[in-house]
Amino acid sequence: MGRTLAEKVWDDHVVRRAEGEPDLLFIDLHLLHEVTSPQAFDGLRQAGRRVRRLDLTIATEDHNTPTLDIDKPIADPVSRAQLETLRKNCAEFGVRLHPLGDVEQGVVHVVGPQLGLTQPGTTVVCGDSHTSTHGAFGALAFGIGTSQVEHVLATQTLPLARPKTMAITIDGELPDGVTAKDLILAIIARIGTGGGQGYILEYRGSAIEKLSMEARMTICNMSIEAGARAGMIAPDETTFDYLKGRDHAPQGEDWDAAVAYWKTLRTDDDAVFDAEVVIDAAELAPFVTWGTNPGQGAPLSANVPDPASYEDASERNAAEKALEYMGLTAGQPLREINVDTVFVGSCTNGRIEDLRNAAAILDGRKVADGVRMLVVPGSVRVALQAVEEGLDKVFTAAGAEWRHAGCSMCLGMNPDQLAPGERSASTSNRNFEGRQGKGGRTHLVSPQVAAATAVLGHLASPADLSDARTPAGV
Amino acid sequence: MEAFTTHTGRAVPLRRSNVDTDQIIPAHWLKKVTRDGFEDGLFEAWRKDENFVLNRPERKGATVLVAGPDFGTGSSREHAVWALQNYGFKAVVSSRFADIFRGNSLKNGLLTVVLDQKVVDALWELTEADPTAEITVDLEARQVRAEATDGSQLTADFELDENSRWRLLNGLDDISLTLQNEADIATYEAARPTFKPRTINA
Numbered sequence: 001m002g003r004t005l006a007e008k009v010w011d012d013h014v015v016r017r018a019e020g021e022p023d024l025l026f027i028d029l030h031l032l033h034e035v036t037s038p039q040a041f042d043g044l045r046q047a048g049r050r051v052r053r054l055d056l057t058i059a060t061e062d063h064n065t066p067t068l069d070i071d072k073p074i075a076d077p078v079s080r081a082q083l084e085t086l087r088k089n090c091a092e093f094g095v096r097l098h099p100l101g102d103v104e105q106g107v108v109h110v111v112g113p114q115l116g117l118t119q120p121g122t123t124v125v126c127g128d129s130h131t132s133t134h135g136a137f138g139a140l141a142f143g144i145g146t147s148q149v150e151h152v153l154a155t156q157t158l159p160l161a162r163p164k165t166m167a168i169t170i171d172g173e174l175p176d177g178v179t180a181k182d183l184i185l186a187i188i189a190r191i192g193t194g195g196g197q198g199y200i201l202e203y204r205g206s207a208i209e210k211l212s213m214e215a216r217m218t219i220c221n222m223s224i225e226a227g228a229r230a231g232m233i234a235p236d237e238t239t240f241d242y243l244k245g246r247d248h249a250p251q252g253e254d255w256d257a258a259v260a261y262w263k264t265l266r267t268d269d270d271a272v273f274d275a276e277v278v279i280d281a282a283e284l285a286p287f288v289t290w291g292t293n294p295g296q297g298a299p300l301s302a303n304v305p306d307p308a309s310y311e312d313a314s315e316r317n318a319a320e321k322a323l324e325y326m327g328l329t330a331g332q333p334l335r336e337i338n339v340d341t342v343f344v345g346s347c348t349n350g351r352i353e354d355l356r357n358a359a360a361i362l363d364g365r366k367v368a369d370g371v372r373m374l375v376v377p378g379s380v381r382v383a384l385q386a387v388e389e390g391l392d393k394v395f396t397a398a399g400a401e402w403r404h405a406g407c408s409m410c411l412g413m414n415p416d417q418l419a420p421g422e423r424s425a426s427t428s429n430r431n432f433e434g435r436q437g438k439g440g441r442t443h444l445v446s447p448q449v450a451a452a453t454a455v456l457g458h459l460a461s462p463a464d465l466s467d468a469r470t471p472a473g474v
Numbered sequence: 475m476e477a478f479t480t481h482t483g484r485a486v487p488l489r490r491s492n493v494d495t496d497q498i499i500p501a502h503w504l505k506k507v508t509r510d511g512f513e514d515g516l517f518e519a520w521r522k523d524e525n526f527v528l529n530r531p532e533r534k535g536a537t538v539l540v541a542g543p544d545f546g547t548g549s550s551r552e553h554a555v556w557a558l559q560n561y562g563f564k565a566v567v568s569s570r571f572a573d574i575f576r577g578n579s580l581k582n583g584l585l586t587v588v589l590d591q592k593v594v595d596a597l598w599e600l601t602e603a604d605p606t607a608e609i610t611v612d613l614e615a616r617q618v619r620a621e622a623t624d625g626s627q628l629t630a631d632f633e634l635d636e637n638s639r640w641r642l643l644n645g646l647d648d649i650s651l652t653l654q655n656e657a658d659i660a661t662y663e664a665a666r667p668t669f670k671p672r673t674i675n676a
Contacts, residue, residue, distance in 0.1 A: 015659055015661075015662040016655050016658040020636060020637060021637055022637060024655060024659075026659070026662050026663075026666075028670055028671065029671060029673070035504050035505075035551075036504075036550065036551065036552070038507035038508075039507065039508065039552075042507075049649075053663075054673075054674060055672045055673055055674045056671075056672065056673060057673060058673040063501075063504075064505065076505075078505040081505070081507070082505045082506075082507060096674060116671070119670075119671050122670065122671065127550060127552075128550055129548065129549050129550040129574060142574075143550035143574055144550060144574070144577075145550055145551075145552035145555070145574060145577060145578035146552040146578075147552060147578065147581040147582065147648070148577070148578075148581070150649065151648055151649050151652065154649050154652075154653070155649060155653060155656075155659060156659065156663075157652060157659055159648065161635065163573075193544055193547055194543065194544045194547075194570050197544075197570060198573065224548075224574075225548075227544070227547065227572060227573070229573050248671050248675070249671075250669040250671075254669040255669070257667065257668075257669050258667075258669035261667070292492075293494065293547070295492075314491045314591075315491075317490075317491065318490075318491050318492055321490070411496075411501045411549075412502075413501045413502065413504065413505065430496070430548060430549075432494045432496040432497065432548060433496070433497060433519060434496065434497075434500060434519050435496050435501075438500075
């Protein structure tokens with residue numbers, strides 16, 4: 001019987017298989033950041049262990065880093081101490097680090113792909129649940145806890161039980177104005193936050209094949225919000241074109257050998273998935289969340305749902321609590337929800353195409369009075385590219401704030417936070433209670449919806465913008 | 475890791491689904507670089523409400539958390555497990571746990587027990603009717619038992635794979651176990667193709 005993409009990559013990394021034990025998998029790439037690594041390095045130190053494969057390990061600073069005044073000492077002493085701890089640990093153990101101020105610094109899941117380190121058929125781990133992002137390359141990539149970070153540092157392996165596989169097939173054409181973000185939000189609303197639990201998802205079908213690498217990353221990034229261990233997309237010419245020439249992509253004969261291998265990484269025709277979901281791309285529309293988990297979403301044209309409409313008691317209860325927290329009433333049109341803050345950025349939507357998409361809508365327009373808009377590039381490289389294209393000027397001319405790279409308001413570990421009761425339209429990945437600041441209310445949206453929302457002051461799609469404008473022509 | 479064999483204690487009924495790790499321990503607590511001192515951050519936002527179940531005097535000293543479905547979703551932060559343990563919890567019961575949270579809990583000796591939602595409902599009713607009722611989580615027998623003062627009883631078997639159970643019962647350290655197979659790792663490494671990425675160019 002044939003094998004799925006996930007099974008092929010899994011099998012190629014089994015170091016040891018024994019009856020009654022989890023498989024011991026080799027890890028090709030280990031990404032580190034300041035938040036989930038300090039206790040792991042402590043563990044190594046206490047046991048007198050070293051990092052087994054420094055050449056497969058890389059660290060950057062992203063969660064705590066400020067997006068203003070990065071040349072000054074970090075104001076929050078606890079954040080500063082955590083970054084200093086990472087610097088000390090990397091120096092002591094010899095780990096390659098890209099700290100704040102370095103040209104390769106940025107959100108760890110933006111940095112790996114742009115360096116060409118994320119490659120098809122590799123296993124990628126990081127102490128961060130959005131490691132699923134890297135699955136866009138046909139890598140088996142998943143988030144791990146700090147105990148596992150220590151385990152990978154010490155052994156370059158992880159003992160893991162083999163997950164099941166689920167095919168999510170999206171055929172057809174995405175309608176105009178519908179993006180990868182709308183697609184993944186619709187998938188999560190359909191299968192639920194626990195729908196992918198125990199599975200590796202494989203996104204496939206003609207709608208997926210047409211997507212750029214960055215759009216594929218947006219989709220795989222949010223696999224975890226459906227509860228999945230990982231999300232993958234089979235590598236193809238789009239993948240190879242993206243990788244060719246990058247710093248750590250194979251070169252010469254190695255490139256040819258790599259591509260020959262990468263081309264084998266497709267689910268066999270006779271392979272069987274443990275579960276299948278089929279979605280018609282043509283039926284999709286701009287999608288936003290109204291609740292406090294990423295599965296509580298609806299098309300922008302819909303109304304806030306009535307909790308009483310849920311048959312399942314637990315879902316009904318969750319919807320009631322969500323509406324209370326979000327300050328919304330059942331039946332209210334989603335388009336009539338006013339926002340205070342718009343955030344464009346994060347490992348979900350902080351790459352150059354995301355910034356281009358938002359800028360194209362803001363060009364020649366203004367952010368609505370009373371609305372604050374933050375644009376936070378996913379990495380320093382993304383920021384430099386945006387500046388080269390003049391996108392920063394489009395954002396600032398529209399009245400948005402152009403910031404330095406980092407995780408920023410996605411989780412508010414740095415000073416970029418919502419105030420209690422404040423409402424955001426955010427291109428990030430989680431609308432949990434208090435995620436963007438205590439008492440903050442988050443609506444997850446695409447970069448295009450974020451930009452249109454910033455202009456109109458309420459949740460909106462670019463199609464809602466009927467104003468005349470004079471784009472500067474970026 | 476501390477071994478887990480069996481534990482008996484009073485329970486906290488948490489009637490909420492989708493309790494994400496941002497609720498269990500908010501992000502600003504993640505700046506700490508230790509594994510302890512997270513108890514005050516546990517469910518920090520909800521604890522500001524004096525009626526929140528954890529704040530009820532009858533729940534003081536309880537050690538078994540009985541939660542709704544999809545407990546531990548979201549962020550991979552192991553701090554969520556440490557916060558529950560630092561506070562005093564020894565076991566969490568739910569009908570469904572998020573994968574990463576479950577993995578983290580078992581690596582730290584916090585037993586996460588999966589039971590049918592109907593059993594979870596029954597445990598909620600039992601502990602709400604009698605907060606002094608004790609729940610036993612018996613890993614050796616893979617069984618949860620509860621008895622209320624009015625004599626009502628509940629027994630339910632749970633599943634946990636044999637390998638995880640063996641590691642928990644013996645409090646075994648994963649890294650030491652893996653390093654027993656160091657030769658297998660070295661063999662695998664020697665056969666890796668040269669086109670595989672390296673963070674440090676040779």
